[in-house]
Amino acid sequence: MPTPPFAQAQRQWYHWFMATARGAQAVRDDRTGFAHIHWENWAPPGWFDEATFQRVARAFDNPDWVDVTLHSYRARWDEAEPDPRSQWLEDKVKATATLSLPAIYIQGSVDGVNPPSASKAVPGKFAGPLRSSNSPAWVISRSARTRTRSRAISSSFSPAIPPTCPTPSTGAC
Template identity: 45%
Template structure:
């Protein structure tokens, strides 16, 4: 079993994995849905080898992370994920870290910069285009079709599936978002263990329902919601990595986002890769991150 460390914030006890604790620079890698911190293992090792201290926290509702108060709303709203990440950085007194996120984690990292412009040194987003905080956003019909699981979770039937058949539901995503045969059985089992968190179903359902205006947010994040919608322009140097065969968020969904960034911005499409680049092509992801961070400006 992977050994987790813990950092406490006002809301959560956050479990995290760590590589190279004495690294001169810090990288925080945030997983997506449906996945776990272990998804970063293949990226964390080369970053650690390049001198980074690498931390991979478990999102609220995942793995060993727990709410500290039973009365706290089990919100999955994107503003809360961004605020959680900032609280994690503060709890560990991390200065100027590289923030890397996949899927939910990419949204959390971008929103952390939206709430605190100097949250870190660089932003790297995997499989997600920025500017998607507004439930009124326009999306093409093909992308709406890809988001069938969002709408499904807004129904009572979807709620039952998430609560009672979560592993089969998550496996459906793993089997259809990337080219067939991309993962080993033990990798899915390891990730799915993170879904056994007692708050997983509540956080997941609220996240997707709130994202499209089907559920109210936690009032504690009302000011953060106003700060993030419409999406603010980000000054952090930003790299977007998107799989060319991603059938969850189509590669086109991250195109044309340059206007959201006032600093250096780059986007790279990874040929033959689906929705989970850090798992499918970890060497290419790590190399792209290190190249980007080595460039001036």
Template identity: 45%
Template sequence: MNTLHPLKHVEAGVLAVAFHEAGPPDGPPVFLMHGFPYDIHAYAEVVPQLAASGCRVLVPYLRGYGSTRFLRTDTPRSGEQAALGADLLALMDALAIRRAVLAGYDWGGRACCVVAALWPQRCRGLVSLNSYNIFDHARALEPDTPENERKLWYQYYFHSERGREGLRRDRRGIARLLWRTWSPCWNFDEATFERSAAAFDNPDFVDVVIHSYRHRYRLVDGDPAYAAIEQALAAQPPITVPAITFDGADDGVRPASPASAHAGRFTGSREHRVLPKVGHNLPQEAPVAFAEAVLQLVRAA
């Protein structure tokens, strides 16, 4: 079983970011961004494929995960989408990477979409699960279908102090349940889960997660430092860079949708692919398909 070690560390924005790097340092850069509740090992089988093809591959732990840490104790432990996008942009700046292919899913995919939409000059191409993954706060309180609402139980749970305490007491139990229900065709073993679960022991994990799921429903304020970014995202800006988008046909939290559902949000070239027997953790469930999409964008740039 591959592990993404060793790790490097760099100060970037408000964080000391821990990240894995592989491949030639002068290769075309690719950022692989993980989601909740996962970690960098979602890309354990993707990284070797990209590195062997000559890419410089960078896989950071998001804020609140692994050994990534806040530089100051008084920085709000925000999990809002603007913060995630700003973190990715700050990491690119800290590593002096002007332009890269950005690829991710869930929280990490949202960070990639934010940068692709607001700073397209920094993005050579985008790989995104669930297509246009920028949350529309203006529609946050519109009810969904009963079946889709049922799938979001964990978000509503985190709105309460009972949910915060439940996450604090048993973050592994909640994450394991989400892994199983979000990826019903993926038969991961306990060693695979534990390899990632260690990342949830970060001291800021609970605060960042709780803020994320409360902020998106307008239950708490965001970090004022990201207010301008949030305002720009409220306009639901289009993504103009070349994109390959995915859905898992068996995604247990975000149902697959046709390309037409998000077509208006992509004004550049875009391919949309739905993968059978794949759930929410696409790069770990279908690493070859994910790596091939990244390489397609790298070679086309």
């Protein structure tokens, strides 16, 4: 992967932080704090509460969470060797110039890590039908309003994409 422009590198500071021995140690010492700052940075306001985060944070106590997380970011920047068990997949991904399947690409208009300007090359990665939308940050919830927005998004892309109905618990949209 090529080195990004300075502005993108600044948005992805945590990638570079984890590539250093001191950054890796900081993640090992406070994995929950490390994850929490990303939830705060990445989530639209109101998307999660502390109780939800604390329930999810138990997963960060998994013995291999830090090693897997560090390796994932280090390998994408060639700061670590890819896992040999997945080399076949890495090779296949790198050999794939474009995807020919139908796709929908939704870009958050206020994405603090990958803003719309960082996604200009996305259409060139698809040879099949591609619909895209630059959407504002939306809070994910199970409300009727969200289901209505989901249907509106789906129908705006293609009539061939059915709305997400019915709701399992009620059978209603």
